Amino acid sequence: MTIDVPQHILDALTDVDMPRLSPEAVSSETVRLAGTDVPVYRAGCVIVGSGAAGLRAAVELKRRGDDVAIVSQSAWGGTSACSGSDKQTLHTANTADQGDNYKAMARAIRAGGAMDEDTAYVEAVGSSRMMASLQFLGLPLPQEPLGGTLRYQTDHDEVGRATSCGPRTSRLMVKVLAEEAIRLGIPFYNHATVVKILKEERGPESRICGALVMKAGDRCENNPIGLALFVCNVLVLAAGGPGELYRDSVYPNGCFGSLGLALEAGIELVNLTESQFGIGTRREGFPWNLSGTYVQAIPHLFSVDADGNEHHFLAEYYRTTQELASNVFRKGYQWPFHSTRMLDFGSSLVDLAIYRESIAGRQVFMDFNRNPLTVPGDLPFSLERLDRDVSQYLGNAGARQEMPIDRLRHMNPLSIELYRRYKINIAEQPLEFAVNNQHMNGGIMVDTWGRSNVAGCYAIGEAAGTHGVTRPGGAALNAGQVFGTRVAEHISASGKARMPPEADIRIAAEQGMAEISTLLRSDSELSVKAIRTEVQARMSDKAGLICDPRSVAEALQEARLLNKSISTHGIAYDRAAEAARAVQWCQMAIASEAVLAALDFFIANGGGSRGARAICDRNGESLPLSKSGPLEAFRFRKERDEHRQEQIVVRMGTGGFDIHTRQNRTFDESARSFFERDWPAWLTGRIYDLEKS
Numbered sequence: 001m002t003i004d005v006p007q008h009i010l011d012a013l014t015d016v017d018m019p020r021l022s023p024e025a026v027s028s029e030t031v032r033l034a035g036t037d038v039p040v041y042r043a044g045c046v047i048v049g050s051g052a053a054g055l056r057a058a059v060e061l062k063r064r065g066d067d068v069a070i071v072s073q074s075a076w077g078g079t080s081a082c083s084g085s086d087k088q089t090l091h092t093a094n095t096a097d098q099g100d101n102y103k104a105m106a107r108a109i110r111a112g113g114a115m116d117e118d119t120a121y122v123e124a125v126g127s128s129r130m131m132a133s134l135q136f137l138g139l140p141l142p143q144e145p146l147g148g149t150l151r152y153q154t155d156h157d158e159v160g161r162a163t164s165c166g167p168r169t170s171r172l173m174v175k176v177l178a179e180e181a182i183r184l185g186i187p188f189y190n191h192a193t194v195v196k197i198l199k200e201e202r203g204p205e206s207r208i209c210g211a212l213v214m215k216a217g218d219r220c221e222n223n224p225i226g227l228a229l230f231v232c233n234v235l236v237l238a239a240g241g242p243g244e245l246y247r248d249s250v251y252p253n254g255c256f257g258s259l260g261l262a263l264e265a266g267i268e269l270v271n272l273t274e275s276q277f278g279i280g281t282r283r284e285g286f287p288w289n290l291s292g293t294y295v296q297a298i299p300h301l302f303s304v305d306a307d308g309n310e311h312h313f314l315a316e317y318y319r320t321t322q323e324l325a326s327n328v329f330r331k332g333y334q335w336p337f338h339s340t341r342m343l344d345f346g347s348s349l350v351d352l353a354i355y356r357e358s359i360a361g362r363q364v365f366m367d368f369n370r371n372p373l374t375v376p377g378d379l380p381f382s383l384e385r386l387d388r389d390v391s392q393y394l395g396n397a398g399a400r401q402e403m404p405i406d407r408l409r410h411m412n413p414l415s416i417e418l419y420r421r422y423k424i425n426i427a428e429q430p431l432e433f434a435v436n437n438q439h440m441n442g443g444i445m446v447d448t449w450g451r452s453n454v455a456g457c458y459a460i461g462e463a464a465g466t467h468g469v470t471r472p473g474g475a476a477l478n479a480g481q482v483f484g485t486r487v488a489e490h491i492s493a494s495g496k497a498r499m500p501p502e503a504d505i506r507i508a509a510e511q512g513m514a515e516i517s518t519l520l521r522s523d524s525e526l527s528v529k530a531i532r533t534e535v536q537a538r539m540s541d542k543a544g545l546i547c548d549p550r551s552v553a554e555a556l557q558e559a560r561l562l563n564k565s566i567s568t569h570g571i572a573y574d575r576a577a578e579a580a581r582a583v584q585w586c587q588m589a590i591a592s593e594a595v596l597a598a599l600d601f602f603i604a605n606g607g608g609s610r611g612a613r614a615i616c617d618r619n620g621e622s623l624p625l626s627k628s629g630p631l632e633a634f635r636f637r638k639e640r641d642e643h644r645q646e647q648i649v650v651r652m653g654t655g656g657f658d659i660h661t662r663q664n665r666t667f668d669e670s671a672r673s674f675f676e677r678d679w680p681a682w683l684t685g686r687i688y689d690l691e692k693s
């Protein structure tokens with residue numbers, strides 16, 4: 001059987017056009033701040049970011065009759081609109097065959113530890129609704145003839161809860177949600193970057209009252225950096241992940257997220273130690289994840305040194321050609337690096353090997369026109385000599401073609417098409433790739449309604465730190481949709497975003513302006529480029545997938561020094577258009593210190609290797625082996641069981657970071673709802689726990 005999919009179908013799934021935004025509303029009000037007439041915009045709720053998560057919250061709020069506006073650095077920028085993989089994955093309860101068990105799904109979602117049990121259940125039980133509503137909006141998820149959704153197995157997923165529209169699932173999600181936002185007439189401010197969260201004191205606690213934004217459309221002679229004041233009662237941070245944090249990264253360019261922005265506003269972050277690293281093409285070219293069929297086609301992986309010599313580097317790690325080929329295949333659904341998979345000749349030895357080649361200054365390639373070369377002294381590659389799980393999968397998929405490119409074309413023609421659109425023909429030339437940073441599992445600490453510790457501030461999508469140490473592939477997109485809906489329900493129930501606020505927030509705005517003016521200084525010796533280079537190099541070299549206690553501690557000291565220097569000297573920027581970037585780079589320097597401080601705290605308290613990070617230690621209990629012998633330099637500490645029950649919380653104080661742990665919230669699986677008893681809580685809105693707000 002061969003898949004013969006007409007070109008126009010491939011085109012529609014790989015080349016996704018975005019809708020045209022409606023003309024932007026203009027401000028009819030200004031306020032004079034530090035000698036500048038600053039335009040004022042008012043909305044009950046401001047959503048920061050127009051990725052899949054932010055758009056979801058906006059649409060859900062508007063449908064409930066609330067007053068909502070979207071403020072976005074780049075309408076169709078960000079990870080949802082610009083990232084993907086061979087089959088970009090959505091993780092939902094399995095609707096095919098026997099159906100699914102939400103409690104079992106919740107257990108699977110939190111299996112890596114350091115995740116709130118109630119949140120895992122929220123994501124599991126909310127997944128069916130999120131999927132159905134996206135389908136209602138037009139998301140083309142593939143179905144069986146009788147209506148079940150087609151499924152496959154992905155990372156950290158033993159059951160097969162993954163589904164996909166193809167390489168661009170999240171872009172298609174953005175498209176259908178954006179179309180709905182436009183239909184609903186939600187005000188959308190594009191090229192508008194939130195640079196300061198504004199709060200006002202109300203009794204003992206402070207509450208969100210607005211945000212300072214740098215908005216391209218508001219730049220003028222008197223206001224060259226385009227400062228605008230947004231007044232709101234509620235702010236939803238949906239600004240995505242800190243993609244610029246690492247040099248070696250598969251995030252699209254210009255993803256800053258909101259970790260630094262949030263820390264400056266006194267918002268607590270959690271699980272900052274947890275990031276995903278895995279193979280992909282870097283953002284210097286076309287950033288794309290290389291899981292799934294790219295590796296399940298079993299291409300030959302090789303490296304090239306500075307003199308142009310080719311190296312069959314995996315042959316130094318795996319004992320037989322079969323072992324090598326089977327582990328390349330397994331990267332398809334064991335995509336993120338995981339320290340324990342370096343043991344017993346597992347699939348993360350592939351990541352380690354690639355990482356070492358890169359450190360040695362070699363370029364690494366994937367060649368779809370060659371089967372893996374023979375491990376010296378062993379038999380050549382054959383489809384008849386693969387581990388059982390591998391040959392079974394390829395057999396079921398009908399992928400018995402002789403060459404990797406034909407197996408790939410058979411299993412997933414979209415994956416070839418995709419690169420072709422970016423002028424890379426993987427059917428003809430080898431594809432350069434590396435191990436990169438892809439996803440931040442931690443982020444803003446929220447409860448089961450998406451509330452942060454600051455009243456009026458919610459966080460969703462990758463901005464929120466709802467994932468634990470590991471997450472099944474596709475759980476990020478699911479979480480963004482489920483919590484996008486949850487925050488909208490909660491905000492709507494609170495009544496806080498019904499109307500645009502009339503408040504005068506000049507005092508908070510002036511303070512925010514003053515802080516920005518202190519930061520942006522034309523005479524500073526620190527430039528955007530210098531901060532960027534320093535932060536990214538430090539994070540990739542000392543806090544990536546492989547690190548050790550000493551390098552993390554050193555990196556933390558260096559990060560502290562950089563932030564001290566930024567506080568003293570500020571940052572210079574060349575053009576008005578660069579001002580927002582300059583602020584974002586200072587916030588990224590803060591976020592970087594926070595990540596390092598959390599990592600240092602974790603390691604100092606005996607933290608071991610978990611998630612996508614190996615903590616190397618001469619006295620570590622685990623030693624990866626390779627064909628060429630033990631890899632002593634990568635001996636690593638084991639994870640400690642007690643750390644799975646807690647999360648590391650970080651908050652920025654005046655004298656540095658306050659770091660502590662808290663226990664995971666629990667979920668009683670035996671508790672059952674009872675309709676007549678529990679209905680009043682729903683009818684009266686008690687389920688929203690509004691007193692806490």
Ligand SMILES: Cc1cc2nc3c(=O)[nH]c(=O)nc-3n(C[C@H](O)[C@H](O)[C@H](O)COP(=O)(O)OP(=O)(O)OC[C@H]3O[C@@H](n4cnc5c(N)ncnc54)[C@H](O)[C@@H]3O)c2cc1C
Nearest residue numbers: 049050051053073074078079080089194240461462474477
């Ligand atoms: C290569 C790759 C492959 C992936 N594959 C999968 C997958 O298969 N399954 C899965 O579940 N997840 C996957 N992920 C992760 C997933 O795509 C992201 O976690 C998710 O798309 C994040 O959505 P979001 O809406 O939270 O943020 P984003 O989509 O990143 O959107 C953030 C938005 O915020 C805006 N913004 C940022 N800062 C500001 C600011 N200060 N002011 C105003 N606006 C701002 C941006 O312009 C953007 O509009 C992948 C990620 C990558 C990089």
